[in-house]
Amino acid sequence: VSDAPSLAPSAHFREALERGSLELQRCASCASSVFPPRVLCPVCSSQDLEWHRSEGVGTVYSASTLQPRDAALYTVLLVDLDDGARVMAVTPGTSPGIGARIRVSVERDDEMPRLVAQVER
Amino acid sequence: MSAPRGTIAAVGIGEDGIGIAEPGSTPLDLIARSTTRALHDAGLQMSDVDGLFTASAYYQLPSINVAEYLGLRPRFSDSTALGGSSFVAHVGHAAAAIAAGLCDVALVVYGSTQRSDAGRLVSQSEGSPYEMPYRPRYPVTMYALAAARHMHEYGTTREQLAEVAVAARAWARRNPGAFARDPLTVDDVLASRVVSSPLTVRDCCLVTDGAAALLLTSAERARDLRRPPVHLLGYGEAHTHRSITSMPDLTVTGAVESGRRAYAQAGVQAADVAMLQLYDAFTINPILFLEDLGFCAKGEGGDLVASGAIAPGGRLPVNTNGGGLSYCHPGMYGLFALIEAVRQLRGEAGERQVEGDIALVHGNGGVLSSQVTAILGTDAVR
Numbered sequence: 001v002s003d004a005p006s007l008a009p010s011a012h013f014r015e016a017l018e019r020g021s022l023e024l025q026r027c028a029s030c031a032s033s034v035f036p037p038r039v040l041c042p043v044c045s046s047q048d049l050e051w052h053r054s055e056g057v058g059t060v061y062s063a064s065t066l067q068p069r070d071a072a073l074y075t076v077l078l079v080d081l082d083d084g085a086r087v088m089a090v091t092p093g094t095s096p097g098i099g100a101r102i103r104v105s106v107e108r109d110d111e112m113p114r115l116v117a118q119v120e121r
Numbered sequence: 122m123s124a125p126r127g128t129i130a131a132v133g134i135g136e137d138g139i140g141i142a143e144p145g146s147t148p149l150d151l152i153a154r155s156t157t158r159a160l161h162d163a164g165l166q167m168s169d170v171d172g173l174f175t176a177s178a179y180y181q182l183p184s185i186n187v188a189e190y191l192g193l194r195p196r197f198s199d200s201t202a203l204g205g206s207s208f209v210a211h212v213g214h215a216a217a218a219i220a221a222g223l224c225d226v227a228l229v230v231y232g233s234t235q236r237s238d239a240g241r242l243v244s245q246s247e248g249s250p251y252e253m254p255y256r257p258r259y260p261v262t263m264y265a266l267a268a269a270r271h272m273h274e275y276g277t278t279r280e281q282l283a284e285v286a287v288a289a290r291a292w293a294r295r296n297p298g299a300f301a302r303d304p305l306t307v308d309d310v311l312a313s314r315v316v317s318s319p320l321t322v323r324d325c326c327l328v329t330d331g332a333a334a335l336l337l338t339s340a341e342r343a344r345d346l347r348r349p350p351v352h353l354l355g356y357g358e359a360h361t362h363r364s365i366t367s368m369p370d371l372t373v374t375g376a377v378e379s380g381r382r383a384y385a386q387a388g389v390q391a392a393d394v395a396m397l398q399l400y401d402a403f404t405i406n407p408i409l410f411l412e413d414l415g416f417c418a419k420g421e422g423g424d425l426v427a428s429g430a431i432a433p434g435g436r437l438p439v440n441t442n443g444g445g446l447s448y449c450h451p452g453m454y455g456l457f458a459l460i461e462a463v464r465q466l467r468g469e470a471g472e473r474q475v476e477g478d479i480a481l482v483h484g485n486g487g488v489l490s491s492q493v494t495a496i497l498g499t500d501a502v503r
Binding site for chain 2: 010014035036061062063064065066067074076077078086087088089090095098099109112113114115
């Protein structure tokens with residue numbers, strides 16, 4: 001997917017995210033989704049992993065809302081993406097609810113790119 | 122390799138600094154005092170100890186730090202680090218080492234001054250770059266995610282979670298050594314500050330100081346020592362993930378596997394267990410472990426804890442010292458669960474004493490990551 005020269009898996013992921021793209025690994029041997037990125041498939045041990053760009057659409061698997069004393073309320077999510085992996089994401093405000101359909105996009109928080117979820121319409 | 126059923130026994134226990142330690146204490150000070158108490162309890166000398174098992178959030182090379190302070194020259198050491206379950210694992214590993222002739226008297230020991238160090242303690246967790254940008258509060262948010270999923274799948278309620286904390290407090294009120302002994306109701310738990318929904322501050326374990334020491338040796342040698350031996354009947358360990366994002370199913374823990382292994386070795390079933398000491402870092406934990414260890418079907422843990430079964434007077438006593446929720450929680454709790462099982466099986470638990478010859482101790486580490494089960498019994502069931 002990426003035109004960049006080959007990088008270590010975690011660096012590839014981070015570099016893609018910096019460009020606003022969520023890229024994930026899939027095992028070419030057993031088709032398992034692999035996340036966090038690594039050099040071998042934890043299901044079948046194959047080292048033949050391929051990158052693909054995720055659509056970023058999925059279902060909320062679980063959610064927990066936090067209210068810091070001096071900052072806005074936010075909800076930490078685990079999201080099961082339709083194209084494979086379970087990832088952590090965040091949404092401002094209260095929980096969209098477990099089972100809600102959401103889309104994640106890359107936004108910056110303190111210079112750090114991260115996945116922010118919005119309810120899919 | 123493991124030690125054959127009933128061939129290894131716990132022969133000495135000691136604790137120190139439970140709650141708030143003497144000002145200026147280091148973890149090693151508490152470790153040393155708890156070790157001295159365990160040796161006295163067993164009728165052994167420091168020079169008898171030739172195997173050392175410890176883990177720490179303070180020391181990079183914990184066996185070496187502890188041995189230097191105590192003046193030990195162990196011929197076998199193990200610093201297995203699985204988080205809070207490490208010390209239950211150390212019992213299994215020590216038993217195997219004794220059975221293999223690698224040591225004769227094993228010291229399993231742990232101490233922390235986490236409460237006195239508040240704000241200064243460096244977290245033992247490195248933090249995942251795939252989680253930290255989302256600002257979960259480690260580790261409570263990870264357990265909150267498990268609780269939320271359990272509520273969604275099985276209809277477990279907020280009140281049922283609170284019942285776990287209330288039962289723990291009811292036990293602590295019978296234990297003069299417990300740190301938190303004020304009355305606690307379900308309403309109190311529900312009305313307390315939400316830390317990471319659905320968990321409130323009263324769903325979370327204490328932050329205390331404390332140390333504990335446990336001595337193990339062969340059942341043969343145990344016969345000549347001061348206290349009635351408590352035998353290791355079965356042992357099992359498992360781990361399934363490091364970060365919560367990688368936990369396959371947030372409602373099922375590796376306790377399924379560790380429990381199966383421990384029951385198989387002990388030759389007992391859940392129905393034979395008289396009491397449980399379950400690592401209750403958060404109120405969801407005992408619910409998950411009761412299900413995964415076979416005390417009820419998956420999804421029925423909430424009903425079980427709300428039935429009163431786990432509280433004083435109930436048919437299935439859980440965390441009779443008050444647990445990590447009300448007894449103490451100095452960073453890692455596993456060893457304190459073991460100590461309480463030994464006290465109970467010796468009949469030394471005072472006002473909170475329960476009947477029975479078989480206790481199950483279950484340790485949890487990381488974020489439901491590592492699960493270790495030990496089944497202990499009196500001479501009567503060896």
